[in-house]
Amino acid sequence: MKLVVEYNDVLKEEKVEADGIIVGLKDFAVSSKRTYSLEEIKDITKKFGDKEIFVSINKNLFNDEIDALKEILKELDKLKLQGIMFYDLALLKLKKDLHLQVDLVWNQTHMVNNYMTCNYYYDKGVKYAILGKEITLAEIIEIIKLSKIKCMVEVVGKACIAFSKRKLLTNYYKDLDKRSKKNLDILEKVSNTMYEVVEETAGTSFYQKEIMNGCGVIKELWENNCSYIIFRENGLEEIFEELIKDTITYIRNNCQDEAYVNKYKVLGENTNFFFKKTIYKVKKNEKD
Numbered sequence: 001m002k003l004v005v006e007y008n009d010v011l012k013e014e015k016v017e018a019d020g021i022i023v024g025l026k027d028f029a030v031s032s033k034r035t036y037s038l039e040e041i042k043d044i045t046k047k048f049g050d051k052e053i054f055v056s057i058n059k060n061l062f063n064d065e066i067d068a069l070k071e072i073l074k075e076l077d078k079l080k081l082q083g084i085m086f087y088d089l090a091l092l093k094l095k096k097d098l099h100l101q102v103d104l105v106w107n108q109t110h111m112v113n114n115y116m117t118c119n120y121y122y123d124k125g126v127k128y129a130i131l132g133k134e135i136t137l138a139e140i141i142e143i144i145k146l147s148k149i150k151c152m153v154e155v156v157g158k159a160c161i162a163f164s165k166r167k168l169l170t171n172y173y174k175d176l177d178k179r180s181k182k183n184l185d186i187l188e189k190v191s192n193t194m195y196e197v198v199e200e201t202a203g204t205s206f207y208q209k210e211i212m213n214g215c216g217v218i219k220e221l222w223e224n225n226c227s228y229i230i231f232r233e234n235g236l237e238e239i240f241e242e243l244i245k246d247t248i249t250y251i252r253n254n255c256q257d258e259a260y261v262n263k264y265k266v267l268g269e270n271t272n273f274f275f276k277k278t279i280y281k282v283k284k285n286e287k288d
Contacts (some may be wrong), residue, residue, distance in 0.1 A: 001222045003247055004054065004152065006232045007240075008033040010044060017244045020052030020082060022230070028069065029056040031160040031205040033234050038072050045079045052082035058107050059202055060165065061088040070098060077102050083128055092124060103127040105152065110134055118147040128152055130230070133159050137217050137274040141224045150227040155214035156243070157232030158207045159272055161195070165203040185209065211235050213267040217274050218247070219255035236267075 002019035010021055023041055024032035036044065045053055055076060061069065076084065077100045084091065085105040095104060105128040106112060106121045113132045121129065130152045131140055144151045173180040184197045194209040214229075221229060231247070233240045243264065250260040 001226050001251055002052070002228050003244065003251065004052065004228050004230050005240075005244060006032065006157075006230070006234075008233045008237065010034075010048075011036075011040065016048055016051055017241070017248050018051070018231070019248075020054060020228070021048060022054045022056055022085070024056040024058075025072070027202070028059055028061075028065070028072075030059045030163055030200060030202045031207075032056065038075055041076070042079065045081070053079070054083045054085055054105060055081055056085040056107070057091065058085055058087040061090050066090070066094075070094060073098060073100060073102075085130065092126070095125070105130060106149070113139070113143075115143040115146040118143055118149040118151075122147065122149040128227070130154065133161070133212075134273050134278050136277055137220065140226075140274075141220070144221075144224050144226055152228040152230055153214075153221060153226055154212070154230040154232070155218060155221075156236070156267070157212055157230075158196070158209075158235040159212045160205050160207050162206040163203055167199055168204040169197060169199040207234070208270070208272075210270040211267050212270055212272045213264065214271060214274060215247075215264040215267065216261050216271070218250065219261075222251060222255045 004020035004022060005016070005018040006022040007013060010016075010023060021044070023044055024035040025041065026035040026037045029035045041055060057069075073094060077098075081102050083103040083105045085107040086092075087108055091104060094100070095102070104126045106118070106126050107130045110132050112118070112129050113135050118129050126149065128150045129147075131143060133154055140151070140153055169182060169184055170180050182199045186195050186197055187193070188195060196207045196209050198205045198207065218229060231240075231244065236243065246260055246263070250257055
């Protein structure tokens, strides 16, 4: 099992302890603290040539963006990347049409939730999948066991739970006739949960305020041959490097050090959906 990380700004790092790095492509990636131009990604592959580099292209594409993206993909294909993380299914067609050699990572958030669909995309030539954050640990393990695809599981970080291409904060403050902000904390009253709303160039992301702490499930993921786990720096800036080093040591020692899990209980008790099923109920019409 390998550890892949997304830094707030990887260009500032002198060295990387993790096995791989996620970098978002400028104008084509969302829900990242920092995105990178093609030239910057070329520099990153040179600087961290011993690491597995995944480029994130995780937004819906528009027709007028396709030609520019084609040229970028041709250049990315020369860099010997480990994979391109895609949301829009146009990437499948573009890979075929452009005869790209780079592997693809299916990253359609809430839709990556069962082994049969993972196997469908594997048969279409997709090598990896980032599993949805709304499924349980038991469901994740089922997908790992029954799918041919290499599974990636987001374990630690501020979970992004939704994205809208609309400029929601700009519109909100415009309606209030107030000066617009790019960040806003909101309370979801039904669950009494706080979320952070962040407006970007491409739209608006919604993040959990609490850190998702999956350190306690790493051992079980390792025991069930999970290919990759993902950490994101957002919200963990003060301890991120130490956390990475400790996690690499933990994995290499076959996840036997219970002190590791105890140490990182400091990240909080939010285990997201690892042990909580999502149950959909039909709401009765009060008039009936």
